[in-house]
Amino acid sequence: MATVTSGTPALARHQRTPAQLLETIRDLGGVTRADLSRLTGLSRSAVAHAVAALLADGLISEREPGGSHPGRRGRPAALLMPSRPAGHVVGIDFGHAHVGAAVADTAGEVLAERRLTADVDHHADEVLDESARLAHDLLGQAGVPLSEVLAIAAGIPGPLDPQTRALRPPAILAAWAGRDAGHELATRFGRPVEVANDADLGALGELHFGAARGRRDFVYVKVSHGIGAGLVLDGRIYRGAAGVAGEIGHTSLPDATEWCRCGNRGCLETVVSLAPLQRRLARIGIPMTADGPGGPMTRLPENTLAARVLTEAGRILGRTLADLCNCLNPEAVILGGEIGTSGPPLVAGVRESIDRYAQPAAAEAVQVSAAGLGARSELMGAIALATGQVAGLR
C-alpha cells in the first residue's frame, strides 16, 4: 500500500467507503450523486457503485427533488436521502408576527402546512396555545394521529442558551426572554419538543431542501424584523460557546447612531431590518405592510425608487457579510426572511459589497442568492431537525 501523508486529498479518497458516503448523506439530507462525487473526491463511477450498494441494503432512498434548484440546468438529478422509519413529524416556526406549522413524513415530504399572523412578541402564552392548536388541526387534516408523531421541533427568533435552552437577550421576543419554550410546548403536546434558533433552522431548511443542498460551508442570513445568521461549517450548524454565533444584526456600523433593542447604538439591524426600511420607503411615498414574501415586499423591486432603497440596504448588509466571508470563506451566502427574499435589488447590493470589501479569493468563492424555499426556510428547517432526530442523527 502506498505511503500517504496525513491530511492529503489522496488519503481522504482512499478512506471513503459506502459507510462514509452514508454518513455524508445523513449529514446533508438530500444530495445527488454528483454532489457526493464533488464532496468526497470519488469518481462518479465509484460513487454510483457505493450508492447502488446502499440502495440495495435499504439504508438510503432516492426521490425527485422539489422546489427550485438555482444555478443548475436541465432535469434535476434524483436526491439521495437516508432511509427513516415510517411515521410523521411536526415542525413549528415562530416569527415576530407569525406562527407556522407543518406535518411531514419522516423523509420530509410535507402533508399539511399553514401560516397564521400572530402577535408573537407580546402574547407568549396565547401564541404557544395557538401553535399547538394549529399543529393539531394540521394533523387532523393530514389524517395523522398524534400517536404516530415521532418528533416535534420548533424555531424561535432569538439565541438559545445551550445548557438551559432558555431564550437569551437580544431575543426579538422580549416577553419570552428567560422562558424555556421547548418545555412550554412539551407540556402542550404531552411529549418532548426540540427548540432551536430560527436562523439556524433557516440554514438547516436550505441545506436539506433548498438552495444549499449539497453544500458544506455556507451562511444563511434571515433579514426580517431583525437580522440573524445561521452558520453551516463543514456540514454542521455552528452555534458557538454560548449559542449566540451568527448574531450579526448587532454588528456596529460606523455611521449609524440609532439606539438598538440590544442597548447599543448603530447596530446593523437599526438600518437594514423591516421597520427602518418601511420608514425609508414611506418617506419616498411607498407605503407597505410587513406581510412577508408574496406580499408587498416582493412587488417593491418593480418600483425603481424602492429598488434603489433595497439595493442600498443590500450594500450596507453586504459590508458586514464581506467581513464574515473573510472570516469563514463560505461557498454561499443565502438571504432569507421578508427582506432577504424581496428580490434581485437586495441580492445585487450584497453582491456588490462582498466584491468590493471581501478578499478577492473569498469573494470569488461565494455565491449570493435568495433562499430557495422563500418564506418556508425556517419551517422546513424545523421539519429537517425533527426528521434528523427520528433517524437518531442529531
Ligand SMILES: [Zn+2]
Ligand atoms: Zn443591537
